Amino acid sequence: VTVYLVGAGPGDPTLITAKGLDLIRSCDVLVYDVLVSPELVDEAPTDALRVSRENVDQAVINALLVDLGQRGLEIVRLKGGDPFIFGRGGEEALALAAADVPFEVVPGVSALSAVPASAGIPITHRGVSAQVTLVSGHSAKGDELDYAHLAKTPGTLVVFMGVMHLPQIAARLIEHGKDSSTPAAVISRGTHSDSESVSGALHEIGQLAADLSSPALLVVGDVVAVGTQLAPALLAAGTISAR
Amino acid sequence: VTVYLVGAGPGDPTLITAKGLDLIRSCDVLVYDVLVSPELVDEAPTDALRVSRENVDQAVINALLVDLGQRGLEIVRLKGGDPFIFGRGGEEALALAAADVPFEVVPGVSALSAVPASAGIPITHRGVSAQVTLVSGHSAKGDELDYAHLAKTPGTLVVFMGVMHLPQIAARLIEHGKDSSTPAAVISRGTHSDSESVSGALHEIGQLAADLSSPALLVVGDVVAVGTQLAPALLAAGTISAR
Numbered sequence: 001v002t003v004y005l006v007g008a009g010p011g012d013p014t015l016i017t018a019k020g021l022d023l024i025r026s027c028d029v030l031v032y033d034v035l036v037s038p039e040l041v042d043e044a045p046t047d048a049l050r051v052s053r054e055n056v057d058q059a060v061i062n063a064l065l066v067d068l069g070q071r072g073l074e075i076v077r078l079k080g081g082d083p084f085i086f087g088r089g090g091e092e093a094l095a096l097a098a099a100d101v102p103f104e105v106v107p108g109v110s111a112l113s114a115v116p117a118s119a120g121i122p123i124t125h126r127g128v129s130a131q132v133t134l135v136s137g138h139s140a141k142g143d144e145l146d147y148a149h150l151a152k153t154p155g156t157l158v159v160f161m162g163v164m165h166l167p168q169i170a171a172r173l174i175e176h177g178k179d180s181s182t183p184a185a186v187i188s189r190g191t192h193s194d195s196e197s198v199s200g201a202l203h204e205i206g207q208l209a210a211d212l213s214s215p216a217l218l219v220v221g222d223v224v225a226v227g228t229q230l231a232p233a234l235l236a237a238g239t240i241s242a243r
Numbered sequence: 244v245t246v247y248l249v250g251a252g253p254g255d256p257t258l259i260t261a262k263g264l265d266l267i268r269s270c271d272v273l274v275y276d277v278l279v280s281p282e283l284v285d286e287a288p289t290d291a292l293r294v295s296r297e298n299v300d301q302a303v304i305n306a307l308l309v310d311l312g313q314r315g316l317e318i319v320r321l322k323g324g325d326p327f328i329f330g331r332g333g334e335e336a337l338a339l340a341a342a343d344v345p346f347e348v349v350p351g352v353s354a355l356s357a358v359p360a361s362a363g364i365p366i367t368h369r370g371v372s373a374q375v376t377l378v379s380g381h382s383a384k385g386d387e388l389d390y391a392h393l394a395k396t397p398g399t400l401v402v403f404m405g406v407m408h409l410p411q412i413a414a415r416l417i418e419h420g421k422d423s424s425t426p427a428a429v430i431s432r433g434t435h436s437d438s439e440s441v442s443g444a445l446h447e448i449g450q451l452a453a454d455l456s457s458p459a460l461l462v463v464g465d466v467v468a469v470g471t472q473l474a475p476a477l478l479a480a481g482t483i484s485a486r
Contacts, residue, residue, distance in 0.1 A: 122333035
């Protein structure tokens with residue numbers, strides 16, 4: 001194998017997999033996303049080539065991975081979260097496959113569960129939620145989302161998003177029939193030491209979260225109430241830092 | 244902190260988090276699920292107390308964690324996948340919180356993305372799927388699932404299940420309007436070295452997967468076709484063993 005598409009996990013550098021960390025420590029080249037912790041970038045060998053993904057088009061990254069891979073170097077492509085959950089890992093994999101460059105996907109802990117957990121919220125809970133729906137809300141209009149269907153979906157809804165899109169997302173869910181009193185939480189920079197979170201009813205969550213920074217994650221559903229029960233104990237133990 | 248609820252990851256022992264592995268290596272007591280790899284259990288200190296969860300009621304485990312936690316021992320409660328995705332971690336957390344035992348949740352790589360990835364399937368893919376729905380199909384009748392709604396849900400559907408329930412789950416989705424030609428895949432024991440997978444149209448997936456063993460994961464949606472494109476390259480590179 002020459003190219004490893006590795007998930008860096010949700011933010012906290014200790015949440016990378018043991019396998020991913022070993023690969024970083026022995027790579028020739030590390031190509032990393034902006035959101036990846038500097039601590040993980042520092043784990044690469046001193047003489048490894050480090051390439052930041054910042055301000056580089058996806059097509060250029062694909063071509064770079066193919067080119068470096070064809071030279072037989074050991075390359076770690078380090079991506080935030082999991083490479084195959086909104087990580088565009090599939091596109092990089094297709095480019096590598098088309099060029100006959102051997103590669104492997106090394107999954108990572110996704111923000112999906114880890115970020116709600118950092119605020120005490122389990123995304124499933126017996127008797128409360130047995131279904132999880134994950135979408136991305138990164139466009140201003142949110143036109144890519146089927147709000148009519150989402151508003152009627154049972155269980156827990158998790159939205160990866162920028163905070164600026166939150167008021168519109170919440171408003172559209174309510175407009176399409178979601179109960180405006182549904183418990184909701186927004187966690188900003190979850191699992192990082194400067195994480196912040198707020199919770200409240202869906203109709204007020206946009207206002208409550210107005211001062212939080214991106215990236216953020218929205219959780220909508222009754223599991224948020226389980227988190228409200230757990231958070232005081234976790235805060236007292238010092239094992240979560242989110243508000 | 245005395246009790247750590249740790250996700251062991253999807254099966255392959257190298258996919259535990261660096262933090263989780265460190266905690267196992269220094270614990271006094273390891274309480275572990277049946278599905279956790281023996282390699283991870285072996286990482287605990289020689290003199291650590293090992294308790295298998297096998298054949299023990301959830302209420303007994305909750306009480307055991309509280310009791311051990313109150314003695315101030317460092318306890319790792321090691322759970323398959325992620326503690327907060329169908330892991331009943333929330334119930335254990337509530338029991339610990341009620342007893343004022345300090346605890347922490349250490350997330351793990353969920354089968355949700357890692358198991359499809361082990362067969363080359365990205366659960367999201369640009370232009371193909373921007374939504375993921377996760378449910379559990381462990382009851383024979385599957386009465387807990389809202390098939391009418393699921394059949395109309397866009398994007399990727401992932402079902403954690405026993406193989407014996409698969410024919411009924413596929414049939415009910417079709418009965419409620421899901422296109423019977425929708426690409427589907429079943430991955431058995433994904434990320435383990437003895438993993439197997441099959442893919443085909445939804446109407447035939449039950450028959451194709453009849454010989455696979457549990458636990459298994461069903462993926463339904465057009466991302467399965469992306470996996471079909473990627474699988475030959477991954478098999479040639481020897482980086483997936485599925486099928």
